[in-house]
Amino acid sequence: MQFSDIVGQREVKEHLVRTVSENRVSHAQLFLGPEGSGSLALALGYAQFISCSDRLENDSCGTCSSCRKYSKLIHPDLHFSYPFFRGGEKEDGMPDLEEWRDLILSNPYFDLDEWRERLDAQNKQPNINKAECMNILHRLSLKPFESEYKAMIIWLPEYLKNEGNRLLKTLEEPAEKTLIILVAQNQDQLLNTIISRTQLVKIPALSQADIREHLLQTKDISEAKASQVAYLSEGSLTAALNYLKEDDNDNFRLFSGWMRITFADRGSSIFEFVEEASKIGRESQKNLLKYGINMIRECIMVLSGANELVHLPSAELDFVNNFSKQLDLARAEALINEMDKAHYHIERNANPKILFLDVSLQFVKILKFNTLPAGTQYILT
Incomplete structure (x- = not known):
């Protein structure tokens, strides 16, 4: 080489x-x-x-x-x-x-x-x-x-x-x-x-510009898509290539639906989501959690008044703008913390049904009942 x-x-x-x-x-x-x-x-x-x-x-x-x-x-x-x-x-x-x-x-x-x-x-x-x-x-x-x-x-x-x-x-x-x-x-x-x-x-870590240029030279994607993937990859070409492999629409469908049903506390729908998420395979589960972490980080950008730094397709941008209205910084950080822990346990072969059910219930506490998980040290705004 x-x-x-x-x-x-x-x-x-x-x-x-x-x-x-x-x-x-x-x-x-x-x-x-x-x-x-x-x-x-x-x-x-x-x-x-x-x-x-x-x-x-x-x-x-x-x-x-x-x-x-x-x-x-x-x-x-x-x-x-x-x-x-x-x-x-x-x-x-x-x-x-x-x-x-x-x-x-x-x-x-x-x-x-x-x-x-x-x-x-x-x-x-x-x-x-x-x-x-x-x-x-x-x-x-x-x-x-x-x-x-x-x-x-x-x-x-x-x-x-x-x-x-x-x-x-x-x-x-x-x-x-x-x-x-x-x-x-x-x-x-x-x-x-x-x-x-x-x-x-x-x-x-690689710069966004280097990843963007590499993707444009080696992949048949638009400049907008290359810029978006480079932004989300956080300096990792490995992550960027994995994002391109993913079915982005399915991750968006799964994650946005997950947030809606946990915010509404719809018990039967939560069990349906857990059943679907437990069957998509370990790597897809990890990718879903990574995708979710990135989406909540975009929400934090909106909450912090940095909307100009959010580079997302229209459907995802609409979701981030609307979902941000239901969050504050403390809850956004709590959601990220729960998904980060879930990613750690998925890597160590945790039972996916038990894990996604537990995370979903934690989301309900954070979003619906204005309750952060025990031991979480955030100041609510």
Whole structure:
């Protein structure tokens, strides 16, 4: 992957190029950026740039033997490690390598849920276990086969847990001409011993302008739609691509109907909604909750007098303007809090019927009976 293929991140690319031109390539680096920022793509672009035999001033050439192999992710000096979903203590991630390559080549901005879906992992938990750590150490002990450097990219090292301590000596004193890049999203979930042995490269969320331009160049959508999706994605190209996959009208129908029946406290309709929501699948449930959070944030914009910042299609805009009249800031924040908690529990395989019924009843308390959930510390206006 060339830097020119990667969306935005101009300053990060310039920094990475300088480390090579000034011969300051750290052997162990932590690329830390939020989901959808392009951290994995940057790691691939960096490794390809370092291995390129005919580098340009600011990018790899894309045509030499090394670049051609990197473009297919089959370079013998390029290694990967990633969370997988099998439970055997002696199993590592190698059986999933072809699926891993295919997923990156189709979309380098994928997330863990898409990786889970690709492997049909269902409710299994991701893991980077002892066997995988031993496999990492083995591959790092090999000499470079073709290029000056061998590169190991470890995606989501948050799942190393305590097994990551097996890698500490190698992170501190790797073999010569070794590049180890850990691509992480949450620093708080990383072992401090790993953080202290790597050079941090902070990768920011993408700008709305970068996401908008990318969507216009790669997707057959209008400028208005590209601007709307870029705005709602909050700097994540992953989120933007997921929004385009969704049936927006169905999310709008489900969420607006949910708000109406909970505001009116229509018991039978609430049970009908819970039944429908429990059948749409875990990813669709998560997307519905994300959509709802964004819609209530738009309501907060209206309540705060920032109507000019609301960029929505007419039907959604009408809903936001009308629903905002039934809210104040405290209730809007309480609704977001309930949906955020529900999203957390859906990710952890909560029973959807029980969860959506509980959230619906909380909504009734917030909207109908002027009651915030117990322990919620908001000041009603």
